[in-house]
Amino acid sequence: MHFDLSKPQKLLQESARTFFKRECPLTRVRELMETGNGFDETLWTHMVDQGWTGLMLPEKYEGLELSIVELAALAEEMGRACTPSPFLATTWASVLIAESENTPIQTKYLKAIAEGSCMATVALQDAESGWNPNLVATTLQPTDNGFKLTGEKWYVLDAATADVLLVVAKKRDQLAIALIPRNREGISIESTPSIDETRKFSQVKFNEVTVSSEDLIAVGGQADKALQRSMHVGTIAVCADLIGSMQWMLETTVEYAKTRKQFGVPIGSFQAVQHQCADMLLLLESSRSATYYAAWALSEDDPASERAVSMAKAYCSDSGREIGNRACQVLGGIGFTWEHDLQLYYKRAKGDELLFGDATFHREELAKQILND
Amino acid sequence: MDLKLTEEEQKFREDFRTWLKENLPKEPLTGRSEDDPNYWNQLRGWQKKLAEGGWAGVSWPDEFGGRGATPIEEALYLEELAVCDAPERAGVIGEGLVGPTIIAEGSQKQKEFFLPRILDGTDIWCQGFSEPDSGSDVASLSTKAVLDGEHYVVNGQKIWTSFAHMADWCLLLVRTDPNAPKHKGISCLLVDMKSEGLSVRPLRQMSGDAGFNEMFFSDVRVPATNLLGQLNEGWKITITALMNERANLGSGLYVGFKKTLNELIERSKTIRRNGSPATKDPINRQKIAQAYLELEILKLNSNRALSQITNNATPGPEGSILKLYWSEFNQRLVQSAMEILGEQAQLKDFDQGKWIYRYLRSRGNTIEAGTSEIQRNIIAQRVLGLPRSY
Numbered sequence A: 001m002h003f004d005l006s007k008p009q010k011l012l013q014e015s016a017r018t019f020f021k022r023e024c025p026l027t028r029v030r031e032l033m034e035t036g037n038g039f040d041e042t043l044w045t046h047m048v049d050q051g052w053t054g055l056m057l058p059e060k061y062e063g064l065e066l067s068i069v070e071l072a073a074l075a076e077e078m079g080r081a082c083t084p085s086p087f088l089a090t091t092w093a094s095v096l097i098a099e100s101e102n103t104p105i106q107t108k109y110l111k112a113i114a115e116g117s118c119m120a121t122v123a124l125q126d127a128e129s130g131w132n133p134n135l136v137a138t139t140l141q142p143t144d145n146g147f148k149l150t151g152e153k154w155y156v157l158d159a160a161t162a163d164v165l166l167v168v169a170k171k172r173d174q175l176a177i178a179l180i181p182r183n184r185e186g187i188s189i190e191s192t193p194s195i196d197e198t199r200k201f202s203q204v205k206f207n208e209v210t211v212s213s214e215d216l217i218a219v220g221g222q223a224d225k226a227l228q229r230s231m232h233v234g235t236i237a238v239c240a241d242l243i244g245s246m247q248w249m250l251e252t253t254v255e256y257a258k259t260r261k262q263f264g265v266p267i268g269s270f271q272a273v274q275h276q277c278a279d280m281l282l283l284l285e286s287s288r289s290a291t292y293y294a295a296w297a298l299s300e301d302d303p304a305s306e307r308a309v310s311m312a313k314a315y316c317s318d319s320g321r322e323i324g325n326r327a328c329q330v331l332g333g334i335g336f337t338w339e340h341d342l343q344l345y346y347k348r349a350k351g352d353e354l355l356f357g358d359a360t361f362h363r364e365e366l367a368k369q370i371l372n373d
Numbered sequence B: 001m002d003l004k005l006t007e008e009e010q011k012f013r014e015d016f017r018t019w020l021k022e023n024l025p026k027e028p029l030t031g032r033s034e035d036d037p038n039y040w041n042q043l044r045g046w047q048k049k050l051a052e053g054g055w056a057g058v059s060w061p062d063e064f065g066g067r068g069a070t071p072i073e074e075a076l077y078l079e080e081l082a083v084c085d086a087p088e089r090a091g092v093i094g095e096g097l098v099g100p101t102i103i104a105e106g107s108q109k110q111k112e113f114f115l116p117r118i119l120d121g122t123d124i125w126c127q128g129f130s131e132p133d134s135g136s137d138v139a140s141l142s143t144k145a146v147l148d149g150e151h152y153v154v155n156g157q158k159i160w161t162s163f164a165h166m167a168d169w170c171l172l173l174v175r176t177d178p179n180a181p182k183h184k185g186i187s188c189l190l191v192d193m194k195s196e197g198l199s200v201r202p203l204r205q206m207s208g209d210a211g212f213n214e215m216f217f218s219d220v221r222v223p224a225t226n227l228l229g230q231l232n233e234g235w236k237i238t239i240t241a242l243m244n245e246r247a248n249l250g251s252g253l254y255v256g257f258k259k260t261l262n263e264l265i266e267r268s269k270t271i272r273r274n275g276s277p278a279t280k281d282p283i284n285r286q287k288i289a290q291a292y293l294e295l296e297i298l299k300l301n302s303n304r305a306l307s308q309i310t311n312n313a314t315p316g317p318e319g320s321i322l323k324l325y326w327s328e329f330n331q332r333l334v335q336s337a338m339e340i341l342g343e344q345a346q347l348k349d350f351d352q353g354k355w356i357y358r359y360l361r362s363r364g365n366t367i368e369a370g371t372s373e374i375q376r377n378i379i380a381q382r383v384l385g386l387p388r389s390y
């Protein structure tokens, strides 16, 4: 058993760390936060040059054909750097296409995604569906030569910059996934700023949008399966992002506790402070164990992977918030300011907590499996 | 990253499974554990059987009768024992704590005499560290040993010594230089529990068990050859012993906790709450799922640490994270269990008082083997490098 990143995986992670320090320092993150779509074309082009948009895609589509473990290693660095980019959206969408078993669509889009000429996102949540695809109410109404898509999607990541949207809808009582260019008639996109300004959500409305049967990349059981797999991958990417945030928050807190003096001594010599830090480390390292395991289980198609994903997301969601709370406390007044970078990570952790379902959601998912009901 | 067992690890587990199939006692042991000599004789018998099969002290090097198992293999070993409900190992302190310390620090004679006796259950060991006035601050201990010819003469008192009432030998910490700084005047003695002047008084635990004891030393003469390691180097030895204790304790616990959780799940399906099974209640479901995931993460943390030790070196202060995690997890687990099972769980007749026992016993978890506060101090100071305050 080797329960750690391998040498090449560590190398990938270290080079990503250097990359983000150089290409997108926190001063740049703050600039991007202030923009509407948070998109930095130069940064994105350089990420594409690293091959990261095709990280998990097959070589025949110019991908690197690496596993989800490498994805986790990379996503951790994006969390650590608090990077705003359409990486999560595009990765989720690309895995959904790759899992759809629809060769024409794959041929048309996967290479383009890997090479950076296409950005994509997934429009999953209806106003009231939460993260449960079965509750989606957006519908594909049959017409003479195809369908009309009508509905309202929320929390769509990076919709404003995506070239294509993968829309999860109901076709009668089956789930279907439609791939639609963003500028097709009948689509309106409105930005919905959230607590975490490093991620850009939109509300996307579909008003009788024309959809052909070729636009449907998967239907029924195949759609269920592809969507589930892609959501698992996305969930783990977010867990890894959380680990990166937690790592930054812990390191920053410990560093501060060593240097900040009160009552003539470093505050890190106070036990009340030490114990906060010790608990943060426990939460961080446990999150890491859970996430690495889930990533590995997914990469091996292990039957336990579904549980592993819910375990990791439940634990990381709670831990990210908890570590943020403690960091904010130990940093004192400065940690509560706009000026201190903690606010970026604190909010990112809160946003990540909700992405792909919060701890309560995943505990219930787990309960269903454990209790067999 | 590869979490699959290697071929050697698989073979190790297979071999042990095969051995267990043939050698596991067919009947459960009779008698209650704490103070029933007959029960302990059966445990010694089981220990002997393990030793004869080559399945005692598995992590010890071959030359000392072990099989050089890696930390991961040792974890598999403990897991298999727990999975098949094997009797506890009489040699657990000897194998996990005393043996490795003797292997690292002992004289040739000590190795030859003590190690085989630990393996085959001849000797049961206890660990005499804590004193009435020296608990977390073990290094302040005052039980003293003075050299008199060929013997150390020991006077003082120890407390909370688990198994002392059944033990044959004690790994004893004593002060040998009262003038040196507290960490520099401690030595480690191997003490025969039948020594004249040594008396043991059992203490009853909150759960009702007589699991630990007081030990009184009055001019107890210990042969000088029973000094373990160098004179006044006892603290260093102790730290190694404690780290071994922390690293080892976690591995076998998972299966035990898993049984508790599985029992809780099965039990709560049969209990009705507001007209439906307790497992339909959304809050109970959240609690069960939380216990489940925390338990799995306990195992993952432990495997990750073991894999690190296997690939690098000896256990370090990171063991404190495992200790902190498992002890506080178990308390949350049994508290959830009591809440989910409801009022009847307080009755001594309900499941033979099993839940009450688990609930009460868990309070000791965050005290024994270094309190949670001490573990947090260690993590903060030795892992994160925060400045010491005392």
Ligand SMILES: Cc1cc2nc3c(=O)[nH]c(=O)nc-3n(C[C@H](O)[C@H](O)[C@H](O)COP(=O)(O)OP(=O)(O)OC[C@H]3O[C@@H](n4cnc5c(N)ncnc54)[C@H](O)[C@@H]3O)c2cc1C
Residues within 6 Å of the ligand: A271, B126, B127, B128, B129, B130, B132, B134, B135, B136, B137, B159, B160, B161, B162, B163, B212, B364, B365, B367, B368, B369, B370, B371, B372, B373, B374, B377, B390
């Ligand atoms: C079930 C059980 C089995 C045991 N078995 C053995 C055994 O076999 N052999 C043996 O030698 N001992 C044994 N012990 C003793 C155990 O190691 C001690 O109880 C433990 O180290 C705490 O010491 P104490 O009880 O004197 O408490 P104290 O050290 O007096 O602690 C009291 C409280 O103060 C806190 N505290 C103390 N120092 C600090 C500090 N520096 N920072 C923050 N908080 C602090 C503690 O965390 C605790 O909450 C056992 C204990 C139990 C409960």
